[in-house]
Amino acid sequence: MKQKQIAVTGAAALALALSGAWIVQATADETVYREYQPMLDYGDDPHVSDDHTGTYKYWKDRAALDAAMVASQSDQWKTNWKFMDPPFDQSLHGGHLAEDRGAFLFAELNDNGAFAACLGAEDGDLTGLRATQYPQFNEELGRIMNLEMMIEHCAAEKGKTLKHGSYDNSAISVYVATHSNGMPIEIDVTEGELKKAYKRGQERFHLRTGRMNLACASCHTTTAGERLRGQALTTHYGDAAHWPTYRTKDELQSLQVRFTECNRNSGTQPLQLGADAYNDIEVFLNALSSGYEVAVPSARD
């Protein structure tokens, strides 16, 4: 079969993903073949209400979820799991214990106020930090930083090891995020480094990888509402506002730990937490949660 050859650069490349399969070429003589899940039109300034599955109206307001829909076998997926977020879910679960531990660890680390300042708080005030400042492009460090990476970084300055993805790191992250509860996520991906990360994140989200040749988008876009090993697939809009979350099977999970789980479940070698590809996907998913309110502590099955 003859392959059509088209030369493209930069932004035009994303548009081409609409046609499905890609061949990516590196140099004049070496080529690698790769495939993409068809790209969606995410726009340059995305908002959570752009959700392509048409379910946004059902999970827009977490306080007013339709209880019948939540209880329905066939329709529950339309609520995008928000029934396990506060205020709909007021039950006491491991996420609350994590919040308490996070408050304790935070107080310990912040004895002289330097830890909060390092995280970006003004006068020690954590209000809005999660919703409006993370993930960020950190000029000083010259890279994308999510809240957990920053917690690791700032704890290290105090001589304490709190690895991104560890329970104690996520506990502090939950505690910090409680100060953004009810505040909509604001992330500006219309310019600068975050714009680049947002675009790269789209590309990564749609790249088919692993032994099963699946992209994140294979399960989270066109197949939303279908079942995979008994679990209903949901939209990826509004997915970034409730992290870290308490997984009811037994663990406190940060967003990137979830990425390693989704990677494994679909037969793709996971990456180290903080890998550039994960950071870019995190920026992308936060952009798709723009305008959606932070709600922690949350739980997920």
Add this chain to the structure above:
Amino acid sequence: MMRSALFLAGGLTMLAVPFAVADSPNSTAGLPGNALIDESLDVKTAWPYPTEGAGTYELRAHGRDLRQWLSLSYEDRRGIPEPTEVAFEGPVNGDPERGKEIFTTTAEGNCVACHYVEGVAQTGTVGPSLADYAARGMPDEYTYQMLYDARVFYEGTLMPPFGAFNNLTEQEIHDVMAYMATLK
């Protein structure tokens, strides 16, 4: 069947790392440095378990060594095998019991993730039900090609290319086919 693939000259400028080197598909030689692996584990492929009340996490073993397949890392320069047409060398010579195991085991075929068959809890609806697959009398040539590489028939399909990707062996594909012959 396949639509013409597109050729991107000059590399993708939106990628952080240009594809300077192209490693061959399905080789652990191209494993990127930021893959999450633990050499002390048999399978190498690891995942982070956040131990309660600790500032570090535990690396636990995944059910299978995934190093040979393309990851999401920008440092991963590997490609994937192109859609591959194969001829079926019959007859089917497999063990249906073993085939059922492959069909239902997550770290193996995991066919039930996407397909419904009777008698298995937790099946999927991403692919068509295979509950009466044998009764439909599809030719072995078709089934074999579907298992080896379904992309030849269905462009952009979610059905994984089990043979072409070295995900199931030739014998395992025969075992699965022997099992599917019992689905009626």
